[in-house]
Amino acid sequence: MNTDNLSDIISAARAVLDEKYKAREVALAHGRALTRTCANAIRAMHRGEYDVARESLDGARGEAAQVAEALRPHPDLFFAGYVQDAHKELAEAESLLALLTGGPLPTPESLEIAPAAFLNGLAEAASEGRRHCLDCLRRGDTERAQTVLAAMDDILSILVTVDYPDAVTSGLRRTCDALRAVVERTRGDVTLAVVQSRLLSALPALPASALGAAAGDDAEE
DSSP: OOOTHHHHHHHHHHHHHHHHHHHHHHHHHHHHHHHHHHHHHHHHHHHTTTHHHHHHHHHHHHHHHHHHHHHOHHHHHHHHHHHHHHHHHHHHHHHHHHHTOOOOOOHHHTTOHHHHHHHHHHHHHHHHHHHHHHHHHHTTTTHHHHHHHHHHHHHHHHHHTOOHHHHHHHEEEHHHHHHHHHHHHHHHHHHHHHHHHHHHHHGGGHHHHHHHHHHHHHHHO
């Protein structure tokens, strides 16, 4: 074997890996910032500060664009777990804002992220809808809670039809299983609140004699 060109091969490989390493470090930094910004946006949404959330998400989209630009020469890194996790957070926050404000859902293309990250983020957004439903129930707004629950159910119903191996969907099936449990718990909470609301509304319509008789029966027991 002639190894005269070995040093040149290693030098060329080192140059490529140096560039890849630098791109990875840039993507990691922007990915952490993206995740943090999305978390802040979600907190703002649950406080009803939708304008603040929208401003945060505009910043998150900027971070996502910088990740994409840094990794453009290295498409293999674009699909690394840390990038896809950050993209999932962006999809979750954008989808939750649409869910709570009644706006149109974003698309993977509009966010410039992979479909698998988007679908998992959408499922996470539907799970976050439970917190909003419970906040509505505490305020006595059962109608709003039912509207959000219906949207959560719609998201679950369509996501379970995306039947591909976990390696293709990044574990979407498991995410949907978790979402199904959240939707069913929320359905139980909303149903109980609606029934209680109807009973309370019906009480004034009962004759005073009926209420008195019921009270007397309770006293005798």
